[in-house]
Amino acid sequence: MNAVMNRMEKMDFKKVFMMIILVALVFAVLAPLSAKSAHAALANGTYSVDYKVLADGTENTSRLDSYVVKPATVTVVNGVNTARLTITSSNLITAFKVEQNGQLVDATVVSTNTSANTRVVEFPVADLDSKVNAYAEIKIPVINYTGKYNVQLQFDTDSI
Numbered sequence: 001m002n003a004v005m006n007r008m009e010k011m012d013f014k015k016v017f018m019m020i021i022l023v024a025l026v027f028a029v030l031a032p033l034s035a036k037s038a039h040a041a042l043a044n045g046t047y048s049v050d051y052k053v054l055a056d057g058t059e060n061t062s063r064l065d066s067y068v069v070k071p072a073t074v075t076v077v078n079g080v081n082t083a084r085l086t087i088t089s090s091n092l093i094t095a096f097k098v099e100q101n102g103q104l105v106d107a108t109v110v111s112t113n114t115s116a117n118t119r120v121v122e123f124p125v126a127d128l129d130s131k132v133n134a135y136a137e138i139k140i141p142v143i144n145y146t147g148k149y150n151v152q153l154q155f156d157t158d159s160i
């Protein structure tokens, strides 16, 4: 009799265990999907948003990535997102443009700190979940280096 009881308890334990595994699996599959759609619209406010600069058309980190400060500050007013980021070695990054309505437009310079050699730039971002085309010009006169590069900004809305 005891042996039968033991067996039944074991079966129940197995069933409960299987249920827990199943529920965990369903969550694991659904959670990332729901997290993506949760970013549809941000409430008015100011957010710190992590981001990466990617080499043109790739998922690789661009060289430019180490010349910008993370995170960016994104201000949302009635669905309009404005991103602000700080460029370091400001004297070497002589141009920084971001695509707006299909055209590369100079980001607005909000402030410049000459002693720290940085500048803060600002630009609108229509969709924080999509890659944003950007462009930078780099000039290093002492080594006669000039670079004109397309890059993409990828904001990490999961970091909000």
Ligand code: HEM
Binding pocket: 054, 055, 056, 061, 062, 063, 064, 067, 089, 092, 093, 138, 140, 143, 145, 147, 149, 150, 151
């Ligand atoms: C302020 C420092 C620099 C910045 C911000 C910079 C930025 C970039 C960017 C954005 C690219 C395109 C690929 C990518 O997105 O990673 C690139 C490519 C490249 N950079 Fe620079 N760079 C700098 C300094 C240098 C220096 C000092 C050299 C060598 C003298 C150099 C040589 C190259 C070469 C050979 C390429 C690949 C070839 C090309 O696409 O033209 N860069 N750099």
